[in-house]
Amino acid sequence: MLDFTSALYLGMRHGARQLEAWSALTEGKPAALKEPPGARAVAARLAGLAGCQSGLLFPSTLHLFWDLFCARAADEPIAIHFDAGLYEVGRWGIQRAAAHGVPVHRFAHHDVRALAASLERTPRGRRPIVVTDGGCPRCGQVAPLRRYLERVRARGGYLVVDDTQALGLFGGGGGGSLRRLGIRGPEILWCASLAKGFGVPVAAVAGAAREIAHIEARSDTRVHTSPPSQAVISAAARALTVNSARGPALRSRLARNVQRFRAGLLRLGVRAPGSAYPQVNLPVAAPRKLHARLLRRGVRTVLFRGALGWLLTARHTAADIDEALRALAASLSAP
Numbered sequence: 001m002l003d004f005t006s007a008l009y010l011g012m013r014h015g016a017r018q019l020e021a022w023s024a025l026t027e028g029k030p031a032a033l034k035e036p037p038g039a040r041a042v043a044a045r046l047a048g049l050a051g052c053q054s055g056l057l058f059p060s061t062l063h064l065f066w067d068l069f070c071a072r073a074a075d076e077p078i079a080i081h082f083d084a085g086l087y088e089v090g091r092w093g094i095q096r097a098a099a100h101g102v103p104v105h106r107f108a109h110h111d112v113r114a115l116a117a118s119l120e121r122t123p124r125g126r127r128p129i130v131v132t133d134g135g136c137p138r139c140g141q142v143a144p145l146r147r148y149l150e151r152v153r154a155r156g157g158y159l160v161v162d163d164t165q166a167l168g169l170f171g172g173g174g175g176g177s178l179r180r181l182g183i184r185g186p187e188i189l190w191c192a193s194l195a196k197g198f199g200v201p202v203a204a205v206a207g208a209a210r211e212i213a214h215i216e217a218r219s220d221t222r223v224h225t226s227p228p229s230q231a232v233i234s235a236a237a238r239a240l241t242v243n244s245a246r247g248p249a250l251r252s253r254l255a256r257n258v259q260r261f262r263a264g265l266l267r268l269g270v271r272a273p274g275s276a277y278p279q280v281n282l283p284v285a286a287p288r289k290l291h292a293r294l295l296r297r298g299v300r301t302v303l304f305r306g307a308l309g310w311l312l313t314a315r316h317t318a319a320d321i322d323e324a325l326r327a328l329a330a331s332l333s334a335p
Helices: 041-051 061-073 088-099 113-121 145-155 176-183 211-216 229-268 287-295 319-335
Strands: 053-058 078-083 104-107 127-133 158-161 188-193 203-207 280-285 303-304 307-311
Touching: 041 053, 041 176, 041 203, 041 229, 053 061, 053 127, 053 176, 053 211, 061 088, 061 158, 061 188, 061 203, 061 211, 078 088, 078 113, 088 104, 088 127, 088 158, 088 287, 104 113, 104 158, 113 127, 127 145, 145 176, 145 307, 203 211, 229 287, 229 319, 287 303, 287 307, 287 319
Parallel strands: 078 104, 078 127, 127 158, 158 188
Antiparallel strands: 053 203, 188 203, 280 307, 303 307
């Protein structure tokens, strides 16, 4: 079975024998009481990779976003404006803030004018926080972060970027969207899970040292939930080391696979949105039927609403991609 459902885009896998040994998975203490060994060092390395001053680890982006908006709302009135294409986990954090009385506004996907109009609705005396993904795997486009940042700065607000889909894949050294676009500033909070590009189920927030210290001081999950385990921290450290040593080669291999697959789609007369993202969504009339046909031919894909998703990785070979394209051609032409 050819598998195109894994989001381990760079193909990183971290077996137990490849990691530094640990004496216990956890010390039984929340991060607010004692930071797990190695967590500070990994967070600092991630912040540097993303082009930020300081960083902090969380067990997941759910933990991170659960804290992020309410931490700021605890000290000053805020209003949240989020891109309509924002990934669901970020929305869950926004919903918690809304439950605490924070005004929330949604603006059209990647639409700078819509953001400007949304910012006009910010109640007087509230600091605006704009939330977006760095890049969108659904449409395959990079968010207009530079122009979002201009609007944020004009209003004295913050720009929160969920860069999970770009970390490891784009920007200098795989640092993500901020590196890719060459932007930085104290108004930016960069957030990402390492579960895709780096293959580690842990998340980080990075930004100006003052802002990260504020999140740390106000975090609820660092008090009431378990911190990242020693196994996860060790895997994250290894992922950063692998990225330094082999990242360029892995990204080059992945880019070739994406290019080969998209070129094959064009030969079949199939067009898919986007260009460089390793998640390729085929808009088809009957995705369930096509998904079933491909399964019978030994190809596993991902079902989305109105689309069939193919997740390409650096581990796929040219032969894998060619075989998958033959199966797709046969499935599309089947009665």
